[in-house]
Each structure stands twice: as C-alpha cells, then as structure tokens.
Amino acid sequence: MHNAKCTCWNCPAIDLAGKVDFRACGQSGKQFDKTLDSTQETHIMAECKRRPELGLYDPMAITFQECPQWQETPYGYILKDMRVMILGIDGYLGWTLALWLGSLGCKVSGVDNYNRRNWVKERGAHTIVPISRMNQRLRAAKEILDIDIDFRQIDIYTQRERLKEFIDEVKPESIIHYAENPSPAFSMIDVEHAIEVQKNNVLGTLALLFTIRDTVPESALLKLGTMGEYGTPLTGRPLFEGIFPAEAILQWGGREWSLGGELTPRDPVSFYHVSKVQDTFNVYEACKYWWLRSFDIMQGVIFGVHTDQVAADPRLRTRLDIDEWFGTIINRFVAQAVIGIPLTLYGLGKQIRGFIALRDAMECMTRLICAPPEPGQYAVVNQISGIHSARQLAYTVAKIGREYFNLPVQIQRVENPRVEADEHPFEALYEKLPKRYGFKPKVTIDEEITRMFELFLTPEVKKRIEERKQVIMPKTWWSGVKKEVERLELLDLKGEIEEDERLRMFKVHR
Amino acid sequence: MSDCECLRFTDKNFNQEVLQSDLPVFVDFWGSWCPPCKTVEPIMDELAKHFDGKVKVGKLNVDQNPATRSLFNISGAPTFILFKDGQALERIVGARSKKQLVLFIEKTLESQQPE
C-alpha cells in the first residue's frame, strides 16, 4: 500500500492546535524557540480527534498501517467512514466522485449552487446525457447504492457564512474543490463572462481558504488545477509537476542555482486558465501562511461517461456536454461522429495535450485522498494517463466509429478560434501518481470511446445531440470576432488512418 | 511518508548519532511546509547510497525537533550542515542539486585534511 508508512503527521484527525509555528522557508524559528523546554524530546505533541484516549503523543509514532482507524481498500488505506466534502458535487466530476467515494464507505457531503446548469442553459445548450434534479439524484443514490449524501445548495463565493457553518457542522477530513467554471471558451465570450469566471473561480477559492483556516485547518484540500496552466513552451522543456525538482539548474552569467521547490512558470491559454493560475498561487500562499495541506491537481482533459456507479441507473448518470463552451474534445468528437458532423480539428489539429478517462481520474483522486499532504505541504501532481494529439484522437474516434459502429465518420480542419500554437513539442511529466501513489491506468482510450459510442447511439441521447447540433461549431473567437469558424479542409481519411496506425505503433506516449 | 534510505535524526538521538559519530555526518534540517525541502528528499536518499561507509547522511524535521533546531540556530529551510567530531564544519541554505551537494561535502572534508 502506497500510504502504509504515512503517520499521524499526515492524518487529518490530528489536532495540532496552537502547537505550530507558521513561517516561510527563510524565516527564523527563534521567536518560537523561547517557549522551548529542552527536556522535551518531541516538541510537537498531538492529540487524535478520533482516538482521544491516546492523550498527548508523538504524531510520528503511529503509521496508517498500524492505526485501526485507517482501513485497507484497493486504493490505499482510508479513514473509516472518512468525512469527505465535495464542492461542485452536481458537476461532471463532482457527482461521479460522490458516488464512487460513497461506495467505498466514505461519508459524503456536498455543495453546489447549480451554476453549471445555469451557464449551460444560458448558452442554449444542454447535457446530452440526461441528468436528474438533485433531490432525485440523492434519492436514487440511497435507493440503488445505499449512499447517503448530505447536500446543501450554497454558492461558495457569495454565501461564505453558510459554507462556513456547513463545514463547521460536518468537519470534513478531506475537501474536494471542483466548484469552478471549467470552460476556456466561456471565459472568452466577452467581458461579462471573463469577469464571471474569474470572480467565481478566484474569489470562491480564496474565500474557501480562509474558511478552511478558521474551521478545519487539518483537513486536506484537493483543489483542481489544469494542465493548461503550463501552456506549451516551444522550447519543448518538460512540464514538471508544478514545482521544479532540485536537479533543475538555472545557469546564468557563469553561475548556477538549483530551482528546487520553486513554482514552475505558467503560461495560461485563456482567461479561465488565468483564473486557475491565480488559484494555484492563492492555495500555495495559504499553505505557507497557515500550514494548510493541499494537493493541487493539474488535471488533463477528462473523457468518458463510465464508472460502475453512474452506470448503475439512468438517474445516477453524470452530465456530458458537447457544446463549444463546455464540451471537451473526445466527448465532442464522439457526439459529432454519431450525428454525421465531420469531427472538427482547430487549425492544423496538431495540438498535443494530456488526457485521462473519467474512471481513472476518480481512482487518482481516491489515492490522493488516502495520502493527505503533511502540515503546510503544498503538493502538486499532474493527473493524466497519456498524451495525444487532436489528430490522433480524431483518427481513433473515426476508426472506431467506422469499424465497430458502421458510421461514415469524416474529419475536417476548421479555422482555429483560439490563440494557441497548433504545432508544438510537448513533454509532460506524470510520474508521481504512478510512482508514489501506486496508480496504474485501467481504461484505454479505445475502450472508453467504444462505451461512449454505445451510449450516444441510444435513441434518447442521439436525439439530444441532434437537438443541439448548432452549438457544437465554435463561434467564440479569442480575438473577440463573432462568427462561425470556416472549414479549411476535409481530410482524406484512408491515408490518414494508416498513418495513425504507424503513429500508434510509435507511441507519442512517454 | 517515511520511506527513506537516509537516516532520521531527532532531538533524542542527535547527540549519539551525529555529535558522537565516528564518521562525518551530513544533516538536512527540513520542514514539511517547505517545498524546496521536499525536492531534496530523493537526493538525500541518493547521497546516503553515494557516501555509504564514508559519510552518514540523514535529516531532521525542524518542527518536530526544535531543541536541535535551536541549538544550531537554524533560521531557514532546508539548511544542510556537515558535522565532524561533534563540530559543525560548514553549512549551506536552500535547495541544491545532487552534484552541488556532493561537491559541498567533498570540498568541506578536503579542507579539513592536514596540509
């Protein structure tokens, strides 16, 4: 088990109240040392909120493996009935994770203000996989999976007091923060939308950090960032996991320094991505000032529709969007293939990104929940399971659509409405999740795409795709222009798919 | 997580393991809230292997062991100190690459050799 040797130092049930010394890396600990009793061997003595009978003890003395409160699961030891709060629980990932963690025995609570439902409605779009209202979702979770979810409708930015009361009441041991607007294109519509996204994301997260400080500072915060924060540097230098390793050396003027521990440069690609970068800095600072513990999860693009829990009943399904604002690439390609719109590559279509399947993303989150960071630790992981170019994905969808579903799938290149390099090197590191937290991807792209075809070809979903096909083609230009993109080229698929086969043998993967 | 090849020093064992040691000892004073300290973790393990039998390599958490922190006036993390015969020979502060740390240890020991 990857977390067997973690100790109470990592555990959210530890109570360090008043015994810590907030400071920066170069700041003296002297002031604090005045109170030092030199006969004491371990200064930080802690209490356990779950096992008060232990009294004051050395938090390094007990490992997760030894503690009866930590129980074995396939994803690591997890706290018995762990209290997990999901912010943004009504969303694509939030709902899926709620059911996943509930099935593992966690006590799940959650918050949402239905922003996402409203934003999608405002754009004249809809989720192609129909989803129930929250009260029906909650009832179905109980009825079908025997999961109780404690839900409150709260806006984490404007209703800070209510959120604080709820957190104080539940005392979550882990807080998963998904409650943000996830759309680059939405943030580029106009000034109102850019402000809406930045205000909601940046200020919501900032408010949350203060609330955690004041209510549950020992709780682990898992906050979602995105691989898009890094951009795609044309030098091809690796995209490290958020922080430079000590072996990264800066040479200048004949001298050299280790960059170890410094945040790596960010080059966001939309005002949405800027909001995520700002979040990163706010979380980083909060860990430094207040000893909060956080994983900043630089997540790749998620694709797919499946976990065992969401597939257990139509009322348990999670949302899936394909419109130009909220539809992510693979999900959108499969929908286009199903209704006969040629898959749309923007520009050259040679953009390369990191991806991960919905189910695998849930497993990664669980593994991280199982291994909370240490006090004050700001840790970053790149959460992806493979690297692919847009073209490669289009070929894969086209091939599966043609061969297994007998659909005449075509691919077109259209004008790129974004301001981005459409041909660039890309070397992302994603070693921590496999090496430290024992994650191995379980879902292949082909397998999940096949599942999506199966679901999208059911009459109800197919009808819902048809109903909103006019919102798939982008009209939101980063330049501010308002017009539908024009086709540049319809690709000759035969040769391209053969080329793709060669590419696959070759593997763009690391 | 405490999976590490290098040694763990505490207020309790510091005298015995470091100050009374026959071998020179290289100590990393670190904190869990310090990102540079975290990036040096794997390097400390490599140094332990690299100097096996010649220099003892280990780390001490400054929050859990404040008596030692105070004794050696640690004001920044990570601070690396090379000890020999109970004396702190030399210190550096801030993250370093493996190569830089190896060089630091070797140079410091060399400068202690009689002419």
Ligand SMILES: NC(=O)c1ccc[n+]([C@@H]2O[C@H](COP(=O)([O-])OP(=O)(O)OC[C@H]3O[C@@H](n4cnc5c(N)ncnc54)[C@H](O)[C@@H]3O)[C@@H](O)[C@H]2O)c1
């Ligand atoms: N889906 C992806 O491919 C992807 C990739 C990288 C990162 N992410 C990040 O993951 C997170 C979740 O993504 P998702 O795809 O599930 O998005 P989503 O929109 O489906 O889920 C977010 C949920 O948060 C809620 N929300 C938003 N603002 C809120 C507020 N102020 N108060 C309360 N609730 C609020 C929304 O109503 C929605 O239900 C986001 O932070 C996103 O940036 C997603």
